[in-house]
Amino acid sequence: MDEMTLSDLQGLQGQWRQVRFEENGIADPPDTHSAPGAILTIDGNGFHVGVPGQAAILEGSFVLDARKLPKVITWTDATGEDAGKSFPAIYELSDKDFTFIAADEGMPCPTDFSGGQGLTLRSLTRIEPL
Secondary structure (H helix, E strand, O other), rough: OOOOHHHHHHOEEEEEEEEEEEEEEEEEOOOOOOOOEEEEEEEEEEEEEEEEOOEEEEEEEEEOOOOOOOOEEEEEEOOOOOOOEEEEEEEEOOEEEEEEEEEEOOOOOOOOOOOOOOOOEEEEEEEEOO
């Protein structure tokens, strides 16, 4: 793994709270892959979405490529209605913020953060590192 990708992987570790959600170009629609108060936890190349004290809502893994511009992340769900599906996405990451926009399976990877049909945008803020 190259140094940029390794650095971003290390930077993603920890817990994140969603602060923005758009799906199919609509801001804050009903969210079938999350819930109010849900936390995204990233540990290694795995992710877990859940409300503390309740069963997991979604789990899976991801692969990063920070060498590309924009940076690429591919999410693969292991549970839920999309189990086994992979979602190409791009992302931005800072110490406190993480934003990604993912395309539906089978669509090309997004090239910008403008949203639209078949795209899901999530912005998260860091709660705590692992």
